[in-house]
Amino acid sequence: MKIQIYNQNFNLTEPFRQYLQDRFDNLDKYQINVLDFQVKLKRDQHHNKGEVYTVEAKLSLADKKSIFVKEEDSDARAAVDKVQEKLARLLVKNKDKRLDKLRKNIKNFKSLKFWRKKD
Secondary structure, eight states: OOOEEEEESOOOOHHHHHHHHHHHHGGGGGOOOEEEEEEEEEEEOSOTTSOEEEEEEEEEETTSOEEEEEEEESSHHHHHHHHHHHHHHHHHHHHHHHHHHHHHHHHHHHTSGGGSOOO
């Protein structure tokens, strides 16, 4: 999966880039058609409790839906983990909705008169 990474006040190193790629490659197991995947990393230094990292992810799907997730944490890797977990939950939910809709349509199609066997 190709990920577009944007950073603001964040030193993006190659190991952290690889960590992002590894975490978000796990989303491929949900067999989704991803058109665009953007990750924005921000570091807020002017916070009362020290540095706060914000990770935003936007996933554009083929069925004209977009999923947006935003998380904050004092550790950048923890924020990435939270975003990945939320995206996984939302993708499962989206997949279940699509399957339920498909099953409902199949059930409605089979209930039509011309589909039934004649005695």
